[in-house]
Amino acid sequence: VELDEALARRRADRNYLPDPVAPELIDRLVDAAQRAPTASNVPYRHVLIVDDPAIVRQVRLISAALLANAPALLVVFTDLRLAVERVGPIAALSSAIDSGAAGENVWLAATALGLGTQFTMISAMAGIRVLLGLPDTCRVDLIMPVGHPSPNYRTGAPARIRPPVHWNRYGNAERSG
Numbered sequence: 579v580e581l582d583e584a585l586a587r588r589r590a591d592r593n594y595l596p597d598p599v600a601p602e603l604i605d606r607l608v609d610a611a612q613r614a615p616t617a618s619n620v621p622y623r624h625v626l627i628v629d630d631p632a633i634v635r636q637v638r639l640i641s642a643a644l645l646a647n648a649p650a651l652l653v654v655f656t657d658l659r660l661a662v663e664r665v666g667p668i669a670a671l672s673s674a675i676d677s678g679a680a681g682e683n684v685w686l687a688a689t690a691l692g693l694g695t696q697f698t699m700i701s702a703m704a705g706i707r708v709l710l711g712l713p714d715t716c717r718v719d720l721i722m723p724v725g726h727p728s729p730n731y732r733t734g735a736p737a738r739i740r741p742p743v744h745w746n747r748y749g750n751a752e753r754s755g
């Protein structure tokens with residue numbers, strides 16, 4: 579799949595088939611996440627895969643927002659202590675940006691592989707860190723359900739909104755020249 583096609587096809591999937599995702603496909607998603615940059619090239623961003631059905635179920639119990647019935651979860655989290663130590667006070671922001679970069683890499687790779695995923699904002703919910711056994715110094719940034727998308731789901735997807743773009747100065751709709 580060409581990049582342009584993956585960009586066009588990427589959508590938030592909220593409905594999955596129960597079939598498990600092959601380990602080699604999960605490995606491709608992990609690889610995509612790891613290829614995303616971090617500020618100052620400090621390895622403070624982590625990926626955790628949940629493929630144990632019991633733990634997937636527990637995470638879903640915590641969260642009403644994680645609507646998808648996905649067979650696996652890809653979690654992106656930050657070792658905030660290392661990030662602040664090595665990058666300084668800007669690390670709180672830079673690490674969130676880095677996690678978004680990793681998540682988008684995963685999303686595009688999943689699209690290219692015919693898998694479905696999306697971002698969910700349940701990361702900060704009480705209990706997630708404990709459930710996954712993360713140290714207190716870690717912040718969960720993204721929980722991405724991963725599965726084979728249900729074939730009928732996307733037909734009802736709304737048209738994608740195009741967020742605003744400016745040229746040179748705020749509010750300017752024309753490029754220079």
Ligand SMILES: Cc1cc2nc3c(=O)[nH]c(=O)nc-3n(C[C@H](O)[C@H](O)[C@H](O)COP(=O)(O)O)c2cc1C
Nearest residue numbers: 588589590592643644645696697698699700735738
């Ligand atoms: C930072 C972020 C957080 C999101 N959180 C959720 C969420 O908690 N639950 C959900 O169903 N979708 C969530 N989404 C998916 C968006 O609603 C979806 O990407 C958006 O409506 C655009 O649709 P598209 O991805 O199909 O183009 C999130 C997306 C982003 C970028």
